[in-house]
Amino acid sequence: MIESDPVFRALGDPTRRAVYERLAAGETNVASLTAGLHVSQPAISQHLAALKSAGLVRERRDGRRTYYRVQPEGLAPLVDWVARTSAFWPERIARLKELLERMDP
Numbered sequence: 797m798i799e800s801d802p803v804f805r806a807l808g809d810p811t812r813r814a815v816y817e818r819l820a821a822g823e824t825n826v827a828s829l830t831a832g833l834h835v836s837q838p839a840i841s842q843h844l845a846a847l848k849s850a851g852l853v854r855e856r857r858d859g860r861r862t863y864y865r866v867q868p869e870g871l872a873p874l875v876d877w878v879a880r881t882s883a884f885w886p887e888r889i890a891r892l893k894e895l896l897e898r899m900d901p
Contacts, residue, residue, distance in 0.1 A: 803874045806850035811835060812843045816866065819853055823865040 807813050815829055826844065830837045844864055847853040851870035856863045 802850040803852065803871065806846050806852055807874075809843070809846075811839070812847055815840065815843050816847060816852060819864055819866045823856070823863050825861050825863050829864075 807816065811833065814833055818824065818829060818832065826837055826840050829844075830840050833840065835843075844853060844855075848855065848864075852867060853864050853870070854867045856865070
């Protein structure tokens with residue numbers, strides 16, 4: 797399994813991406829996330845568990861409440877993957893351009 801797979805799986809779901817984006821704006825609790833996303837509290841909790849399992853969020857307990865925030869370093873595998881693949885395409889495109897120029901009469 798590639799290191800970035802859990803991050804892709806976690807962010808592949810639109811609701812989880814929305815939860816992650818809301819948390820990127822600042823730490824909040826499940827009740828606040830539920831109010832803004834029109835998703836049940838148990839569903840939000842499941843999405844948070846998936847994000848936490850992928851290393852994208854962390855939790856902090858304060859009494860009976862649990863607060864969640866993004867863990868920016870959790871995106872490192874995704875950033876690494878983008879860097880590797882972005883280095884791949886310019887060379888391929890340059891070769892394709894050369895081939896097309898040679899084929900052009």
